[in-house]
Structure formats: C-alpha cells, structure tokens
Amino acid sequence: MLAAQRQGRILERLRRDGSVRVTELVEELAVSDMTVRRDLDALAGRGDLRKVHGGAVAPEGARTEEPGFAAKSTRQAAQKHAIARAVAELVEPHSAVGLSAGTTTALVAEYLLETPGLTVVTNSLHVAEVFHRSERSDRAVALTGGFRTPSDALVGPLALASVRGINLDTLVLGVHGMAERAGFTTPNLMESDTDRALVEAAENLVVAADSSKWGTVGLSTIAPLDLCGVLVTDDGIAPEARHTLEDHVGRLVVADVPPESA
Structure with missing residues (x-):
C-alpha cells in the first residue's frame, strides 16, 4: 500500500x-x-x-478554521496536481468555465493555460493571476469583486451581484470538506454564499477534492453530493468513501498519484 x-x-x-x-x-x-x-x-x-x-x-477547529492559501498549498501537493490534470481534461475548448477559490482550482488554472477559447469567471485572486501571467487573445477572464477572505477568495454582495445572471458551461469547485450527510462544505459563510451562486450559474458541476477532504465537515454546506456531476479525487480515497461517493455523484474520477510523488 x-x-x-x-x-x-x-x-x-x-x-x-x-x-x-x-x-x-x-x-x-x-x-x-x-x-x-x-x-x-x-x-x-x-x-x-x-x-x-x-x-x-482530530485537529481542533475543523468546522470553522480557515487556513491561508500558502498554508493550504503545501498540503497534499502531489494529489492536488494529479487531480488538477484530470479536471483540466474535462473542460471543453471554447466553453465558459467558472473556477472557485482554492489551491486545487489554482492548479487547474495552470493546466488550462493551453486550452483554447475559454471564457473564465472566478472569484479567486490566484486563479486570475495564473491567467493574467499568460496573455492570450482567445481568452477572456472575469474576476468578481468583493471582500477578500483568508483563502484569497472574493466574497460578499459585490461578488454575488457579479455572478448572478452569468451562465456557465462548467464550474470547477474547490471545497474544504465533503461528507455523505453534509455534502460539500466550507468554514466561511460568505464564501459559501458565493460558491452557491457559482453552482447555480453552471450547467455542470465538477468538484476537485483530494482524499483528505472526505469526512471533514465545514460550517456551511455549499451543495449536496447528489448535485455533483463529476467528482475528481485521488487514489488515496478509502474504499468505504469511494463506495459512498459512487452512490451519490454522477461520476467519480480517481486520479493516480505517481509513487515517487506520493
């Protein structure tokens, strides 16, 4: 093993x-x-x-603790890269895609740099920066306004107003935790509001969550498991969790992590 x-x-x-x-x-x-x-x-x-x-x-404060982006980016790094590669393959060229805030979604942005004709909507400063560093004439990036959270997400009334009325082909959602009863969760109430608005704007929901997120329950639910069209996780997911997810999400994609990375 x-x-x-x-x-x-x-x-x-x-x-x-x-x-x-x-x-x-x-x-x-x-x-x-x-x-x-x-x-x-x-x-x-x-x-x-x-x-x-x-x-x-278990660590204390799991429901309400919100580590900063830098702290989270060092956790499960190899798993997040494997997941991000797999997620990027699901995004169609010349489509409208939303990317929520998070360390995994920021990696997804890196892997989408060569996908042509994308229109990207995001509330993540890091995702916007990834695309800003690589200018392409065939790509449009819309960054929502709002207040900045510890995870560098833009949230609040301005963010909600900018998302409402937008129609996305796909939303790639990063989450703090996932569980059978609570669904996909976050510890930040305002970030949850913005994420729910992004979910409502998308025709297809793709959740990018490494295996360590299973069983973690944040303070606020973003969406139930059944609303997820595709869940991409890594091969460290426990068999019991895998069976539960297969029963609820539309499709479960398990990304292999290279042994040397793991």
Missing part, C-alpha cells in the same frame, strides 16, 4: 472515530510501528491531525 493510501485510511478512521491508536493501525494496515509513526508525523505536519501519546486525534 502506498503512503498516500495508508494516510487516507488513517484519516478515514480518524474522522469516523475521532482518534486512532498506533497499535490498531499497525494491525489494520499490516505495516510496522515505525511506518505508522512516520505517516502520523506527515499528517501532523500538514495539520490533518494532532499527535498524542500512543496515537492521534
């Missing part, structure tokens, strides 16, 4: 039970005590859990 898959299993257990013990993980994953501790160190370093004597517990 690859490190990313083991760590995905650990996070699945953590979200289900609230805590994990090293001895239990050694038996469940069929690996050494040292391997489990290395995985816990890696997850703790990304802020995905808090280590305690003999195991780990």
Whole structure:
C-alpha cells in the first residue's frame, strides 16, 4: 500500500472515530510501528491531525478554521496536481468555465493555460493571476469583486451581484470538506454564499477534492453530493468513501498519484 493510501485510511478512521491508536493501525494496515509513526508525523505536519501519546486525534477547529492559501498549498501537493490534470481534461475548448477559490482550482488554472477559447469567471485572486501571467487573445477572464477572505477568495454582495445572471458551461469547485450527510462544505459563510451562486450559474458541476477532504465537515454546506456531476479525487480515497461517493455523484474520477510523488 502506498503512503498516500495508508494516510487516507488513517484519516478515514480518524474522522469516523475521532482518534486512532498506533497499535490498531499497525494491525489494520499490516505495516510496522515505525511506518505508522512516520505517516502520523506527515499528517501532523500538514495539520490533518494532532499527535498524542500512543496515537492521534482530530485537529481542533475543523468546522470553522480557515487556513491561508500558502498554508493550504503545501498540503497534499502531489494529489492536488494529479487531480488538477484530470479536471483540466474535462473542460471543453471554447466553453465558459467558472473556477472557485482554492489551491486545487489554482492548479487547474495552470493546466488550462493551453486550452483554447475559454471564457473564465472566478472569484479567486490566484486563479486570475495564473491567467493574467499568460496573455492570450482567445481568452477572456472575469474576476468578481468583493471582500477578500483568508483563502484569497472574493466574497460578499459585490461578488454575488457579479455572478448572478452569468451562465456557465462548467464550474470547477474547490471545497474544504465533503461528507455523505453534509455534502460539500466550507468554514466561511460568505464564501459559501458565493460558491452557491457559482453552482447555480453552471450547467455542470465538477468538484476537485483530494482524499483528505472526505469526512471533514465545514460550517456551511455549499451543495449536496447528489448535485455533483463529476467528482475528481485521488487514489488515496478509502474504499468505504469511494463506495459512498459512487452512490451519490454522477461520476467519480480517481486520479493516480505517481509513487515517487506520493
């Protein structure tokens, strides 16, 4: 089992039970005590859990905590690149595409630079900057106005007003968490409002979410799982989560993460 898959299993257990013990993980994953501790160190370093004597517990503040863009960009980097590549392949040339704020959607923008004829609508300063650095005469980029959040999303009445009345072929949505009951969530109420407006504007919803997002529930729901046309995640997704997602979303795409990256 690859490190990313083991760590995905650990996070699945953590979200289900609230805590994990090293001895239990050694038996469940069929690996050494040292391997489990290395995985816990890696997850703790990304802020995905808090280590305690003999195991780990869920980090505090998961529902309302909103890390900055720089902090989030270092988490699950290889997984996010694999997801972004797969998402970019779903976007048709000469279409109108929305990109919400987030580290994964900013990577999607990088992979869309060579897709011709796009009209892009975004509330992400980072997404807009990606396209601004690569000027093309066949591309139009509309950046919403609004107040800036810690994740560099533009939100609030101005953002909502600019999104309403727009019709998109596809929205690529980044999320803070996803769960069967809560759906796709974010810890920021104003960002949730803007994301819901973008969802309503799109004919097709594509959600880009790495496997660590499963089981995380933010304060506000953006959309239920059933509203998602395509969900793109990575191969670290736990089997139970995969089955649940396959039952709810229109199509589940699992992006392979190269072993050396994972």
